[in-house]
Amino acid sequence: MLLETASRPAEPSFETYSGASSAGRARETHSLEQLLQNWPLQRRRVHAKQHVFRAGQPRHALYLVHAGFFKTALISEDGREKITGFRMRGDLLGLDSLDMPTYTCDAIALDTGELWELPYAQLRDEMPQFQERITALLAGEIRRDWGWMLALGTLGADQRVVTFLFDLASRLERLGFSPSHLQLRMTRAELGNFLSLTLETVTRVLSRLQARGLIAVAGREIRIQNRAGLQTVLRENTACH
Amino acid sequence: MLLETASRPAEPSFETYSGASSAGRARETHSLEQLLQNWPLQRRRVHAKQHVFRAGQPRHALYLVHAGFFKTALISEDGREKITGFRMRGDLLGLDSLDMPTYTCDAIALDTGELWELPYAQLRDEMPQFQERITALLAGEIRRDWGWMLALGTLGADQRVVTFLFDLASRLERLGFSPSHLQLRMTRAELGNFLSLTLETVTRVLSRLQARGLIAVAGREIRIQNRAGLQTVLRENTACH
DNA sequence: CGTCACCTTGACGATGATCAAATTGTGTGG
DNA sequence: CCACACAATTTGATCATCGTCAAGGTGACG
Incomplete structure (x- = not known):
């Protein structure tokens, strides 16, 4: 995986990416x-x-x-x-x-x-x-x-979005959430801004990935349906460089 | 200025951006x-x-x-x-x-x-x-x-290059060098890589800026001839966003 | 003097931005 | 609860910027 997260708390919960729940299995003691x-x-x-x-x-x-x-x-x-x-x-x-x-x-x-x-x-x-x-x-x-x-700097639009999805999934997983069921909390515009893309491009990429059966998009709810397939996308040739 | 440098040593020198010279006026004592x-x-x-x-x-x-x-x-x-x-x-x-x-x-x-x-x-x-x-x-x-x-993420090619030139100039100035006479130490390819541009685009931008009389380019030696003019370039509309 | 790395310039094309419009979703006040 | 307004999303058509490919030029160094 390309990116990492600095922190790794425990105690999963749902609906708000918080930690109100109880069944927390605390592993990393140095958070x-x-x-x-x-x-x-x-x-x-x-x-x-x-x-x-x-x-x-x-x-x-x-x-x-x-x-x-x-x-x-x-x-x-x-x-x-x-x-x-x-x-x-x-x-x-x-x-x-x-x-x-x-x-x-x-x-x-x-x-x-x-x-x-x-x-x-x-x-x-x-x-x-x-x-x-x-x-x-x-x-x-x-x-x-x-x-x-x-x-x-080196990836095309599709690959940036996929990289983002993988990054988010791995961070959520560390918090104890499902890594395949992502509940986005930001608008397409915010996502695009972060990835240096327009909101339209983000939308188009998501639609394209859905059309290929790799993810299921329902507004801000995204389900990863084919992890291996998504990784293939990352290998596809980038225009840039 | 957009960017900053964390350190600010003194003792200027030349020809190698080092500090072998003597006439150093040490101001910032906490470097x-x-x-x-x-x-x-x-x-x-x-x-x-x-x-x-x-x-x-x-x-x-x-x-x-x-x-x-x-x-x-x-x-x-x-x-x-x-x-x-x-x-x-x-x-x-x-x-x-x-x-x-x-x-x-x-x-x-x-x-x-x-x-x-x-x-x-x-x-x-x-x-x-x-x-x-x-x-x-x-x-x-x-x-x-x-x-x-x-x-x-938000600037076009010309503006990225100008931003880089200003950043380099200000860092050099802090080291005691002339902020208008830049001796690049990297290839066009490296500069382009850093700015997420191709080496050809970097070359083209430099040529364009030279044609407008804003800088003088001689290989890796760049002279800033019209600082205000360059700042104007930064105000010119960006394609992206 | 020849080789090699680097730089410059040109022509062309693709990716993604822009503009536009329609649809869906959301919160608010009646 | 519904109606309305507004925000967010989706999709399409067109276009500009910058990447790609190609070829020639410059400079350094053995």
Whole structure:
């Protein structure tokens, strides 16, 4: 697989990509969520379309996604927008501005969700493994970004979409969800923005993949029906390069 | 300016983007190079086309570029290659694999150069400001990557090239070089790879900009002749989005 | 002086963007 | 609960940008 995710919480649930359920089998003991389980953290509920923070606002915390689905996005002075990633349980919001006085991107909820507010300075000083985790998460974000730069720079439209589906599936699987039944939380436009495609192209690719029997599309609900077939798509010749 | 550089050493020189010269006016006291000035570091000389490390090799150090010009690149299993960045004095090589047992990208010298080998664990434990610097450099790399994702995803060919020229100019200026006289150290193919363009398109854009009197191109030597004019190019409508 | 890598320029074509229009889905107020 | 407005999705037709292929030029180095 091309891309990786930095975090791997447990405790699956459904309908909101959260973790309210019970039958959680916690395997990876070093996730941030595990570390912080009985730390007195400020929690914050957000609902869809709400900004967690905006670029330029004073940075006062790092947020750990505990439930819900988020996007982070840059907006340039001249209005161009770019979604830099979709964040789910176990991911952090605000990592990119750790060394800055203000946030450097927007973080927006696509869903109802819950965030844990991490007091960075305090945790760094009082919890020995914390700094190490943060370093790993930062480096992991760089690797993930580079992976996407590779994908977006060298793959055609179909292959980008398939790469995205595989990435999402694997992240969901780590959270304990089915890797073949994907409930998208973003619009076609947002997906296209992230993949550097237009929303029409995203739609067309999905229709094309459905026509080939590789996936089943029903709005934002996507079922992966032929994983091997999708991997074949990735091998098909790219126009670029 | 769209992009930033995490490091800002002093002591300009010429002909190799290094720092052998003397008349250095050290302003920013918190650069890594400053911090490490009289630390007993292993130094390593490299020459053009030599690999500093390759993806998969055991990671044994972090490298601080002291002189020369480098590229870092990813290569996917199926042979697609992507240059993730060009690195010069004050930049670090290997940041992305800080938490890994092996390197996750290739680092290749485009020039003769000198690297300082940083023993990460030791410095982290013995030098108080070190960890903080590393965190800042990691976060800065993320911001830079996101900036390029925005540029590559939303700008046309001409604008990408101009953005690159401005970025390079500003980095060179911080090192004490002229921001209008650029000596490229990479081929058109490498530049195109980084910008997700073909080498022909890069050539064509440079020719076009020269024809408009905005720059003067002589092989890898580029002179910026009309900075304001180039900024105008950035305002010209992009096809994409 | 010849070879090789790199660069430049041209002609052509394909991928994906743009524009347009119709359909479906969603939330809100009556 | 329905009707309405609006957001999101789908599909089609057309076109521009940039990739591909080809050929010639330039420069470096043995």
